[in-house]
Amino acid sequence: MKVESGILSKLTTLVFCLLLAAGLVAVCVWYLPVLHQNESMRRELLQLDAQIAQAQATNKLLNNAISALHRDPKTVERLAREKLGYARTGEVVIHFEPAAAVAATPALLPR
Numbered sequence: 618m619k620v621e622s623g624i625l626s627k628l629t630t631l632v633f634c635l636l637l638a639a640g641l642v643a644v645c646v647w648y649l650p651v652l653h654q655n656e657s658m659r660r661e662l663l664q665l666d667a668q669i670a671q672a673q674a675t676n677k678l679l680n681n682a683i684s685a686l687h688r689d690p691k692t693v694e695r696l697a698r699e700k701l702g703y704a705r706t707g708e709v710v711i712h713f714e715p716a717a718a719v720a721a722t723p724a725l726l727p728r
Contacts, residue, residue: 697703
């Protein structure tokens with residue numbers, strides 16, 4: 618039985634190409650979830666980098682406030698006056714109520 622070598626080489630080339638294509642498809646199917654995971658991790662990394670930058674900015678502001686409290690006695694005095702209502706001897710402290718509380722008081726409304 619004599620088989621033509623031209624057909625046999627064409628069939629061998631076809632089978633090789635089909636196996637190569639099947640291998641490429643298998644690799645693509647296998648790596649597709651990994652690519653999606655990589656993309657989501659990159660997005661998460663960008664979000665975390667933004668959070669880190671924001672936390673560093675907040676940290677810098679807080680460190681500046683702490684160092685101002687350690688170095689500057691006027692800052693301590695100002696905060697004591699604002700937050701605790703402290704005053705020097707002989708000073709009068711006037712507290713203002715918010716506008717909503719004043720508007721709700723019927724005795725202060727014009728008649």
